[in-house]
Amino acid sequence: MANSNEKGDRRERELTNWLDGNGWAVMRAPASGSATARELPDVLAGNGETFYAIEAKSSSGDPIYLTDEEVDALCYFAENFGAEARIAARFDLENGDPSYGDDDRKGWYFIPVGDLYETPGGNYRVKKELAHEKGVPEVEL
Amino acid sequence: MANSNEKGDRRERELTNWLDGNGWAVMRAPASGSATARELPDVLAGNGETFYAIEAKSSSGDPIYLTDEEVDALCYFAENFGAEARIAARFDLENGDPSYGDDDRKGWYFIPVGDLYETPGGNYRVKKELAHEKGVPEVEL
Numbered sequence: 664m665a666n667s668n669e670k671g672d673r674r675e676r677e678l679t680n681w682l683d684g685n686g687w688a689v690m691r692a693p694a695s696g697s698a699t700a701r702e703l704p705d706v707l708a709g710n711g712e713t714f715y716a717i718e719a720k721s722s723s724g725d726p727i728y729l730t731d732e733e734v735d736a737l738c739y740f741a742e743n744f745g746a747e748a749r750i751a752a753r754f755d756l757e758n759g760d761p762s763y764g765d766d767d768r769k770g771w772y773f774i775p776v777g778d779l780y781e782t783p784g785g786n787y788r789v790k791k792e793l794a795h796e797k798g799v800p801e802v803e804l
Numbered sequence: 805m806a807n808s809n810e811k812g813d814r815r816e817r818e819l820t821n822w823l824d825g826n827g828w829a830v831m832r833a834p835a836s837g838s839a840t841a842r843e844l845p846d847v848l849a850g851n852g853e854t855f856y857a858i859e860a861k862s863s864s865g866d867p868i869y870l871t872d873e874e875v876d877a878l879c880y881f882a883e884n885f886g887a888e889a890r891i892a893a894r895f896d897l898e899n900g901d902p903s904y905g906d907d908d909r910k911g912w913y914f915i916p917v918g919d920l921y922e923t924p925g926g927n928y929r930v931k932k933e934l935a936h937e938k939g940v941p942e943v944e945l
């Protein structure tokens with residue numbers, strides 16, 4: 664599930680650093696994948712009480728699509744580990760977009776898997792609007 | 805804390821695979837280290853109830869030494885994340901050693917940090933005997 668895209672990698676580092684700076688202990692998955700055959704989430708985060716298995720996706724503005732397999736693998740790992748599954752979605756900052764201006768999450772929204780939109784083909788989609796609407800978790804992340 | 809030694813890396817993969825095969829969801833730290841400045845444990849493991857931050861050390865037989873800084877960093881991450889800190893210690897199999905013969909943990913012993921021997925200089929040591937004596941955690945690992 665690792666994002667080999669350079670910009671995606673940079674964004675994921677920003678996410679990790681933001682989590683680290685906000686009280687979370689964080690481990691990113693190895694770029695070369697796991698030692699086992701299992702798919703890994705991009706990031707594991709814990710704060711002593713809550714644990715998140717996170718799949719990170721950034722976009723220049725278009726909707727983000729996730730395959731059924733990606734979401735299943737995330738949920739499988741999360742359940743086995745004992746973490747909650749979240750999609751971290753980030754849409755590039757637009758000049759003057761007021762919904763990003765004062766957001767210290769650097770534009771990342773954390774979306775519970777159950778709130779993803781399921782496409783007729785059985786995959787999943789995150790639009791920017793959905794991220795903004797559903798992307799504030801019950802726990803302050 | 806990553807072990808750049810090739811044999812150590814192979815041993816750590818064996819450990820990860822063994823954990824994976826025994827009901828644990830496992831993530832190894834990236835070889836190139838974290839995105840943040842934090843030291844990471846070698847392995848994070850969870851089974852839905854229990855979480856371990858693991859520092860893995862293998863030896864051909866000599867005692868294993870850990871610096872004060874290594875142990876402190878492991879405990880710091882473990883506490884922030886919400887995991888228990890364990891040293892996974894493995895001493896190479898000796899022919900005919902009865903304590904290894906039927907051990908499906910492949911020779912790895914999981915030692916609570918509080919059971920490490922503290923040297924007069926303030927570092928920590930694991931002898932094979934201590935690993936065998938203390939290396940069975942209260943939770944079946």
